[in-house]
Amino acid sequence: MIKSWEYKNEYNYLKNNILKTIDKVLKSGNLFFGNELEKFEKNFLKTNKSKYGVAVGSGTDAIYLSLKALNIGKNDEVITVANTAIPTVAAIINTGASVKFIDVGNDYLIDINKIEKSITKKTKAIIPVHLYGQSCEMDKILKIGKKYNIRIIEDCAQAQGATYKGKKIGTLGVTGCFSFYPTKILGSYGDGGFVTTNNRSLYLKIRRLRFYGMEQMNSRKWWNKKYFAVENGTNSRLSEIQAAILNIKIKYLNTFIKKRKKIAKMYDKGITNSKIIKPHVNKNNEHVYHLYVVASKNRDSILKIMKKNKIELGIQYPYPIHKMLAYKDSTYTKLKNTENFSKQIFSLPIYPTLEKVKIKKIIKIINKI
Ligand SMILES: Cc1ncc(COP(=O)(O)O)c(C=O)c1O
DSSP states (O other): OBOSOOOHHHHHHHHHHHHHHHHHHHHHTOOBSSHHHHHHHHHHHHHHTOSEEEEESOHHHHHHHHHHHTTOOTTOEEEEESSSOHHHHHHHHTTTOEEEEEOBOTTSSBOGGGHHHHOOTTEEEEOOBOGGGOOOOHHHHHHHHHHHTOEEEEEOTTOTTOEETTEETTSSSSEEEEEOOTTSTTOOSSOOEEEEESOHHHHHHHHHHTBTTBOBOOSSSOBSSTTOBSSOOOBOOOBHHHHHHHHHHGGGHHHHHHHHHHHHHHHHHHOOOTTOBOOOOOTTEEOOOSSEEEEOTTHHHHHHHHHHTTBOOBOSOSSOGGGSGGGTTOEESOOHHHHHHHHHEEEEOOOTTOOHHHHHHHHHHHHHO
16 A cells, blocks of 8 residues: 555654654653753754744644634734635634635646735634645735734644745745644654744743743743743743654755655656646745645545555545634635535645656556546
């Protein structure tokens, strides 16, 4: 079976280092807020070129805490897309704010021409989702944000390392929200997330919010005042073990991205079947291919044939969020593309350790369909 994603080959390759680092953490006696976290926060900020940043428990929390830190909640509205992962929306709803969905363009990203029409007095933030590894059209989104005094929170969960006009995503909005869920471009072996920002007071606030609202110092001196909450926070920590694993994996980030791009190039060149619509890459972007998403009106039969040939494909996502029971009360403008795409899109296996012979087999079979 060619899996749509797997991590065992990568783990075999990194195993010695990973087991050594876990052993070191466990022997250190520090399971949270230790040297590994401090090191990882520095490492991540260096690769992402942001001024400040806070590691948190998940990508969902990164979005939730960004919104909370900006005092967005009840009676506020947040604009985003329905062609995204559930957590983008769950994070908004969990603050008490409501969501307004707008449609996506042919690149599967927020349609910038639809944003202004959806803004109301209640709109406090826009969350552009850099889906599948490609940045949204940020210049236009930032311009709208400025014009209406609306905060732009970037959902970077699927686009670690991607750039827009040469700038790293996550440095453009008021915060950038990353996920280290194992399937992600920089994935840990558990949950994890990160908020980047160039705003110091926002950074300090999110650092408090992730740890029950207490002032934190650094790894050696946790609190200004132990067990004293300055404001109401939550628990959203990245453990030392996950931070240590990420400190190893971040060294390979550029190599991982290069491999993903190489595989995408093979698909781009190799797939000649006219029934398949290949990814649309915008000219200002460096696409890092978290997913290689194609579309076809014949999706169901393609999925069946590929399965018969022992090739697992993904569908991200089969249900647009506004069609889900949980979000039936959300407001939206007409989401024609989103609804059509949900019936047509599917993703081909793409991960750094995917072997060439397997890629060639996928291309061969898909061209024959
Ligand atoms: C677009 C998007 N946003 C947010 C998240 C949330 O990340 P996490 O799973 O780390 O909470 C994910 C990952 O599932 C995602 O794909």
